[in-house]
Amino acid sequence: MTSATTHTTCPYCGVGCGVNAQVSAEGTLSVAGDADHPSNRGSLCSKGTALADTVGLSDRLLHPMIDGVRADWNTALDRVANGFAETIARHGPDAVAFYVSGQLLTEDYYIANKLMKGYIGSANIDTNSRLCMSSAVAGHKRALGEDAVPGCYADLETADLVVLVGSNMAWCHPVVYQRIVAAQQANPNKKLVVIDPRRTATADGADLHLPVAPGADVALFNGLLAHLAQAGFATELPGGAEAIAAAGQGGDIAAVADAAGVPAADLATFFEWFAATERTVTVFSQGVNQSSAGTDKVNAIINCHLLTERIGKPGACPFSITGQPNAMGGREVGGLASTLAAHMGFDRADTVQRFWDSPAIAGTPGLKAVELFEAIATGQIKAVWIMATNPLVSLPDADSARAALAQCPLVVVSDVMRHTDTADYANVLLPAAAWAEKSGTVTNSERMISRQRSFLPMPGQARADWQIICDVAARMGHGNAFAYDGPAAIFREHAGLTAFENTGERVLDLGGFAAISDADYDRLVPTRWPVPAREPLRAAGAMPARQNVDQLFIDGVYPTDDGRAHLVPVTPRGPTNDTTADYPLALNTGRIRDHWHTMTRTAKSERLAAHIPEPFVEIHPQDAAARAIVDGGLATIITAWGTATLRVIVTDRQRPGSLFAPMHWNDQFASSARIGAAANPAVCPISGEPEFKHTPAAIAPFAPAWHGFIYAARPLRLRAAAGIDWWTKVPGTRFVRHEIAGTATLEDIAAAARRWLGVAGRDVDWLEAADPATGTYRAAHVDAGHLEAAVFIAPEPARLPARRWLAGLFTGQPMAEAERAAVLAGRPPDESADTGPQVCSCFGVGRQTIRRAIENDGLDSVEAIGRALDAGTNCGSCKPEIAELLAEKT
Numbered sequence: 001m002t003s004a005t006t007h008t009t010c011p012y013c014g015v016g017c018g019v020n021a022q023v024s025a026e027g028t029l030s031v032a033g034d035a036d037h038p039s040n041r042g043s044l045c046s047k048g049t050a051l052a053d054t055v056g057l058s059d060r061l062l063h064p065m066i067d068g069v070r071a072d073w074n075t076a077l078d079r080v081a082n083g084f085a086e087t088i089a090r091h092g093p094d095a096v097a098f099y100v101s102g103q104l105l106t107e108d109y110y111i112a113n114k115l116m117k118g119y120i121g122s123a124n125i126d127t128n129s130r131l132c133m134s135s136a137v138a139g140h141k142r143a144l145g146e147d148a149v150p151g152c153y154a155d156l157e158t159a160d161l162v163v164l165v166g167s168n169m170a171w172c173h174p175v176v177y178q179r180i181v182a183a184q185q186a187n188p189n190k191k192l193v194v195i196d197p198r199r200t201a202t203a204d205g206a207d208l209h210l211p212v213a214p215g216a217d218v219a220l221f222n223g224l225l226a227h228l229a230q231a232g233f234a235t236e237l238p239g240g241a242e243a244i245a246a247a248g249q250g251g252d253i254a255a256v257a258d259a260a261g262v263p264a265a266d267l268a269t270f271f272e273w274f275a276a277t278e279r280t281v282t283v284f285s286q287g288v289n290q291s292s293a294g295t296d297k298v299n300a301i302i303n304c305h306l307l308t309e310r311i312g313k314p315g316a317c318p319f320s321i322t323g324q325p326n327a328m329g330g331r332e333v334g335g336l337a338s339t340l341a342a343h344m345g346f347d348r349a350d351t352v353q354r355f356w357d358s359p360a361i362a363g364t365p366g367l368k369a370v371e372l373f374e375a376i377a378t379g380q381i382k383a384v385w386i387m388a389t390n391p392l393v394s395l396p397d398a399d400s401a402r403a404a405l406a407q408c409p410l411v412v413v414s415d416v417m418r419h420t421d422t423a424d425y426a427n428v429l430l431p432a433a434a435w436a437e438k439s440g441t442v443t444n445s446e447r448m449i450s451r452q453r454s455f456l457p458m459p460g461q462a463r464a465d466w467q468i469i470c471d472v473a474a475r476m477g478h479g480n481a482f483a484y485d486g487p488a489a490i491f492r493e494h495a496g497l498t499a500f501e502n503t504g505e506r507v508l509d510l511g512g513f514a515a516i517s518d519a520d521y522d523r524l525v526p527t528r529w530p531v532p533a534r535e536p537l538r539a540a541g542a543m544p545a546r547q548n549v550d551q552l553f554i555d556g557v558y559p560t561d562d563g564r565a566h567l568v569p570v571t572p573r574g575p576t577n578d579t580t581a582d583y584p585l586a587l588n589t590g591r592i593r594d595h596w597h598t599m600t601r602t603a604k605s606e607r608l609a610a611h612i613p614e615p616f617v618e619i620h621p622q623d624a625a626a627r628a629i630v631d632g633g634l635a636t637i638i639t640a641w642g643t644a645t646l647r648v649i650v651t652d653r654q655r656p657g658s659l660f661a662p663m664h665w666n667d668q669f670a671s672s673a674r675i676g677a678a679a680n681p682a683v684c685p686i687s688g689e690p691e692f693k694h695t696p697a698a699i700a701p702f703a704p705a706w707h708g709f710i711y712a713a714r715p716l717r718l719r720a721a722a723g724i725d726w727w728t729k730v731p732g733t734r735f736v737r738h739e740i741a742g743t744a745t746l747e748d749i750a751a752a753a754r755r756w757l758g759v760a761g762r763d764v765d766w767l768e769a770a771d772p773a774t775g776t777y778r779a780a781h782v783d784a785g786h787l788e789a790a791v792f793i794a795p796e797p798a799r800l801p802a803r804r805w806l807a808g809l810f811t812g813q814p815m816a817e818a819e820r821a822a823v824l825a826g827r828p829p830d831e832s833a834d835t836g837p838q839v840c841s842c843f844g845v846g847r848q849t850i851r852r853a854i855e856n857d858g859l860d861s862v863e864a865i866g867r868a869l870d871a872g873t874n875c876g877s878c879k880p881e882i883a884e885l886l887a888e889k890t
């Protein structure tokens, strides 16, 4: 027997998919896509499909801690409240700060913002969303007057031309990408253009890929603007003439192509398609936003849509897609230091203060993320509360941020996990509720407000974030203003503020929810804002959808002083820190398909961790050859800010002169892979968003004496293990795997192996084989037929056995005799049992299985492989990789 279905929302990316969750009588969770949710219509990607793997309590923070010691809630809350109050009393309100997160629910965010801006009286609250989409916010405000995404996902289906700029959507927003793919199959005339320096999985599926040079987006879109003007498009909008003049000569395609680093013929094709296609949507993401010219890049894109009037119409708009599940909700309540609340700026401080009836109000913008941590370093900020985020991994120049926290007098961290890179620096650790336990709302990238609903009880002493903040506010003397009986009450107040003294000048208007009952809040169906009070409430599915809400600005009226949209003149400029002779390569960081942020959740899923098990750097073959860097080896990235040592992937998917490394790995999962430590802290002067896509870097081979790996049924303490110079951890359900490398001699390894595997000095069933001639060493610890641990060492990575079969021996059952005999060989007795590295995370289908099916069964299409093996038939995220395997044969 299972519980009733809970309709909730995926906690990962900004697509905001609806999820149906059920818990069996035995406590087993199952999840499925919610067919009734308009954003995903029943689909989930590999991460969403694996949500049930991630709700376990391993390493969960279950009670407050002070200075590393368990504490009760009263003591911990007193310490936080007194610490903040004393700091404010002695140094003023700007001596404290909150650093919050797009993982928070809107209600949590609202309360944090209200406490900081209305009761402490400082605007020093910023969010990790600053790192991914604040350039879009600033660009929207400059052009449209408000941070409002004009369209919705259906526009991407309706459009005849979809342009993806700086977005690996196939991996980072897979469900929306699959909606585009399905629309393209239904409409063969629909075209997809990808503008990205990397040839990503998304670019593989495009009709045209423009591998724009890093940072050249403004040159490319200015060229398009000038071309459109020459083609006869004209505008009387403010800034139009200036923007076209600033764009220069679009007619000279060769010059624009040269500046943008793309083939002239391909650029001409793109310009022609854009000029000729009325229904065009340009989607932009972190590849545009994360730049010291991020806001200008956003406006260069929006300019082209304003000139062609491709906005405010079905299938036509610029479209910012966000990284996090509730980046939009945070923007709505004022989670950014640069806005006040409810899309109001500091010029409306009086309005907000009257609504809150608060004793104080922040009158000027606060410190943005990078500035905020710099202010901690200088001692200007003396108390900081970090909620639901891991800045010592995600910030640029993260080692400096770590040093700042280390000397900050009061660091409070609210989190779900006991151990994170940031939690290790907390004076006070507060246990927060996790996804399955939280209740509130989130807003996705298409302005859709959805409920997250709890379906598991909070474990240990965990509490909701909003509750924790209210408890601290009460101890700081603001109990009456923070006396909510649940998230519905907070949501009502938030909705009321959006409508307060809003006579239509602010698009964000949730006045229709200002009096929503608790019961209707519980039943709330996904609803796209605005929801003004004069419109019927769409709660409980009882009301028809409002007309004209999918596209904003249909009437051509914008929330600017003059009621019109504005083109913004922009000119190309290079990165703040450009490449040099010492740092000649441009390092780009970003996401991979199956991990989320700092891996605190996705690493709990064996199938997700198996897709790309190790932190890596991609490098073009020319750059690799010039430095004797080899595919599959290790290399160290060196920048002016830090280093990281990563597995090498040599690929022509990378532009010459550039590197790519994932943002996810951190000190919990690898010895040297926290790429944020090496990332460039330069920021966009308008948005404050860091330049993650362009860090000047050098790279050199990391050449250990040997490579190897360890499998163990139980966690090992490898961090300080003698003889291991580099390691990374690949979690499994019944095992942990470590890839390792070092400089110890083979004799030393033989002596150390028992220590590494945790059996030093014990009389155990120990299998061992060392071959000094080949430099290989293999050993295994077996207990009553169960494989407990094994280590494999070889001079080169290619001489190590495949991993997947060994992982399959950790079943909880004794090994068969043939398997025991084959353990040290590292190969299955039956070669066909080796499925190879995982490709399809949903169905656990490996590369070797797919290759054999192509080779032996003559399968010749992604669809045929799907029919035979199921691979690619759920979320579809692995289809590009399957297509690559098919291409190997041709």
Ligand code: SF4
Binding pocket: 010, 011, 012, 013, 014, 015, 016, 017, 040, 043, 044, 045, 046, 047, 048, 049, 173, 174, 175, 176
């Ligand atoms: Fe979650 Fe995937 Fe949907 Fe994003 S696309 S919300 S990660 S299921």
